Amino acid sequence: MDRRSFLALAGGAGAAALSAALFRRWLEMTPAVHYPGRAEGHFLRERGKLPAPEEVIETDIVILGSGIAGLSAAWKLEREGQRKVLMIDGPQPFGNAAGGRFGELAYPTGGHYLPLPSPESVHVREILFDLGIIERDPYGEKPYYDERSILHGPEERLLFNGRWQEGFIPTEGVSAGELGEHKRFFAEVERLRTLRGSDGRRVFVFPTVNSSRDPAFDALDRITLKDWLDQQGYRSPTLHWYLNYCCRDDYGTRYDKVSAWAGLHYYCSRWGQAANAGNGAWLTWPGGMQVVADKLAAASGVRRRAGTAVSLKRGGEGVEALCFTLEGGVARTTLVRARKAICAMPLYVAARVVENIGAYGFDAKRHTPSYAPWLVANFLMKDFPRELPHAPLSWDNVVYQEPGLGYVVSTHQDIRVAPPGKTVFSSYVALSDRTPEAARKWMMGASGDELVALASADLTSAYGWKFAACVERVDITLRGHAMAAPLPGFRSNAGLKALRDADGPIVFAHADLSGFSVFEEAAWWGVQAALKVLK
Known part of the structure; x- marks a missing residue:
């Protein structure tokens, strides 16, 4: 998408309403682009x-x-x-x-968040306690966390079929059959969370070296998460989209490339609790x-x-x-x-x-992991764009599309009487719609215009041309080898x-x-x- 396409997203009437000065300001905006380590x-x-x-x-x-x-x-x-x-x-x-x-x-x-550590992650709890992020009872079932670090509500929302809804898995306007598959999948996650292998170890834990090496579960590392979903009879398009999104978000790689063991570990290993937060809470700053x-x-x-x-x-x-x-x-x-x-x-x-x-x-030739590239863009906003109704602006805001991963509001954790005058929208893109090699090549040659267009795709889907009117500066970080991708066989x-x-x-x-x-x-x-x- 080029900048001309970006402005055309609002359609002819919206574009005509923009002042000539706004057009010029957006066209003249040059992002600061960083290539750490390049x-x-x-x-x-x-x-x-x-x-x-x-x-x-x-x-x-x-x-x-x-x-x-x-x-x-x-x-x-x-x-x-x-x-x-x-x-x-x-x-x-x-x-x-x-x-x-x-x-x-x-x-x-x-990275911008940390899940509540499960009881097996003693090392993480020890670190967080020493840093003051856990305030009391670090090794108990429900430690007490610094309130400023626990994610405030509203936590997350999804733009699906032109409407915002709470949560990331589509539910509104979804058939009863699909909703039934959602329920069946999460029931399976609950079963796997407590399951132990023949060696007595839990199947999915952090650190992963302490997970069970039962051959029956090691077999999950020989297929992709999509293969596993197909084998289990999951056909729901919205469930498949959601699990693909989660793999792209955690591993930078699509679910039809990620090991099924890694894909399930994403859900089944995280069950930390807190005395002062609900189950599944996150820590963020x-x-x-x-x-x-x-x-x-x-x-x-x-x-x-x-x-x-x-x-x-x-x-x-x-x-x-x-x-x-x-x-x-x-x-x-x-x-x-x-x-x-x-x-x-x-x-x-x-x-x-x-x-x-x-x-x-x-x-090095046989054992070096494959690496997924990432783009992170931070938009300094001089104002908040007008929201669609249905669900309020949340900490994490995701659009039902690819390759974007949505955007995070950096001032969400601030405690204020009124919204701040300025904020930062942090947009994440896993370039999972192409091979890692092709993505890195594109990163090397992309112009600032092209980078801004890709980084703002989810934001323009949410706000149209009104988003551009609120942007003051753009800072883009490109990570060509952002993270190792757990492909089948990685264990x-x-x-x-x-x-x-x-x-x-x-x-x-x-x-x-x-x-x-x-x-x-x-x-x-x-x-x-x-x-x-x-x-």
Whole structure:
């Protein structure tokens, strides 16, 4: 969709009503576009010539990467009394947990929420309690959470057949037969949540390594979620759309590509409760997961340094990490020597950085996960556009279409007497309507106009041309390798298991070790890596 198409969405009468000044203002709006890690990644891929190190730093433990896994490792090390730690941030501080600001208004550029952790996720509850997000009874059935972190209502709505409705699965104007299938599916989810395999373990839990390995359930990882739905006789178009949306939202990938085990895990593993919130509640903040990342960094007290690792190898009695920064296209390098290293970077990067990674049992060609690309656009709104009736503006607002994932209102959690004068609408797009390779190629060549058109597609469906009149600025973040996609067979990936088990001068910590990108898994591998290097 180009900008001309964008304006035509309102039809001839709506477009004619726009003033010439409004047309010009929208046409002249240039988005700020960010490609986290692109310059460093291309430099790494092309092995640009690096100058000799300007500095040599000695430390006991070096953490390469400042995403949730790296931050969780630093937090655990501090809690165990280890403070001789250096963190090299990587190309973007906090990675997929990063955020940004329009003045006083914070917004997410990556993840924006966290489900209430289930009882098995002891590590997540321990972190949240230490950060003050859980206030009381962290290991009880229903912990008490900071009220400011619990998602306020109205929580979510769906634009379906031209009308807003509460919730994300279509119900209004849907046949009784389809509604019956909805009910049958969620009854099956409730059954699977408590089901245990022949080994006595629950089938779907966080961390996933503690899930049952009963062969009957491992078989779910050999088919896609769509295959499973078809086998179970689910024919409802609205149910299929909803489950496809959920896979795109959590994994960046369509349900006819995602492992059935992963697709069901999305629903069956999350059943955390709270003393001061209803079942299935979420934790969120105006700046998304950057709030948690900031708190983790502060709680760990870790010394951080800008830079990206270009090589990591054993050297002397420990490890050596050569790191670089790019300033105006000019590389500057630092050599870090440490007793041990925690490699907390995505595996497609680690495969190029860790010297002889094959010696760990990881074959980069066979074992590297497929990665889904994402686009996140933040629209600074000088006013709220006029809403359609039926359901009020909610925290998460989704349109019954693809590839958009709807938009989140960043000021939703603010407690105010009246609506704020300005707000931020954060639009998410998983480019799941094309292959990851085609999506990355499109991202590389797309103009600002094309990026804005795609990012605003759901918003223009909701508001028509009136949306443009409310926009003051646009900030777009493109993540070409946003998250590992759990395709069929991901649970039996021998290379991931080999890196999970690695225990020596170099250990690994990243959600990629589980095969998909969620907070619970990233935090788990960060904590496990910290325990290894403490030995």
